[in-house]
Amino acid sequence: MTDATTGSVTQGGAEGVRLQKVLSAAGVASRRVIEDYIVAGRIRVNGVVVSELGRRIDPEKDLVDVDGTAVQLDVSKRYVMLNKPTGVVSSMRDENGRPDLRRFTQDYEERLYNVGRLDAETSGLLLLTNDGELAHVLAHPSFGVTKVYIAKVEGAVTAQTIAKLTKGVDLEDGPIAADKARLLDASTGSAARGKAASLVELTLHSGRNRIVRRMMAAVGHPVTELVRRQFGPLHLGTLPAGKTRELTKIELGALLTLSRRDTRAGTSDGEQQENE
Structure with missing residues (x-):
């Protein structure tokens, strides 16, 4: 069991729950398979490789990973x-009576909340969960979770503009540079009517308010449509607009691994919460 002051796990003893039982309940594998994992040195508790089959843990305090991927031991947590x-x-409730997220969470027993925000006119990937600790890490700008957006913008974007986005542009709240930027299409939209449009993919870790729209406006290409395709290790894929699905075990493992790594790294505060 975890020592409250050191975070270490008791070697053996009657306290706690057997590791095989906890991981089996978490849906990792059968108890027999988990024993094979332990023998192969594939499981760590609080960063230490488990070597004994009789290891007991405190599921509420100890952190477990299998093959380097974090495992959620609390089966009451939901990720959508x-x-x-x-x-x-x-x-979850808009004061002005506009359509809000309740319609997408009402069929779940748990009280789910959104991680970060997308403005009303931006579509795309939004994570809903009842895991407050993970939500704090992922939503807080200081942790710098990467997001990928595809923006439809006015005008024909050039290679020079793409280079400027990655080099940095000056905004009213300070300079900002995209982690990555690439031109997907420079002839979309209503070009037939004499109005050129382009598709640009931007990768950012900034959490500044409406940052994509402001960056594109600053380089002379206002956004007309914006969608977030990726949030950390999560990809929107083919999920239709207005639909939800629970994260796969692989997605959840990657998300938890990211959040635990960022928590250990400990970054400083400094930017607003995202609101693209």
């Missing part, structure tokens, strides 16, 4: 991906 449509505000 939403492809938020445009016209919906990122709130």
Whole structure:
């Protein structure tokens, strides 16, 4: 069992729950298979490889990973991906009566909340969960979780503009540079009517308010449509607009691994919460 002051795990003893039982309940594998994992040195508790089959842990305190991927031991936690449509505000109850997220969470027994925000006119990947600790890590700008957006913008974007986005542009709240930027299409939209448009993919870890729209406006290409395709290790894939699905075990493991790594790294505060 975990020592409250040191975070270490008791070697053996009657306290705690057998590791095989906990991981089996978490859906990792059968108890027999988990024993094979232990023998092969594939399981760690609080960063230490487990070597004995009789190891007991405290599921509420100890952190377990298998092959380097974190495992959620609390089966009451739920993680849901939403492809938020445009016209919906990122709130569980909007004071102005606009469409909010309640319609997407009402069929779940747990009280789910959104991690971060997308503005009403931005669509795409939004994570809903009842895991407050993970939500704090992922939503807080200081942890710098990477997001990937595809923006439809006015005008024909050039290679020079793409280079400027990665080099950095000056905004009213300070300079900002995209981690990555690439031109997907420079002839989309209503070009037939004499109005050129482009598709640009931007990768950012910034959490500044409406950052994609402001960056593109600063380089002369206002955004007309914006979708978030990726949030950390999560990809929107083919999930239709307005639909939800629970994260796969692989997705959840990657998300938990990221959040635990960032928590250990400990970064400083400094930017607003995202609201693209």
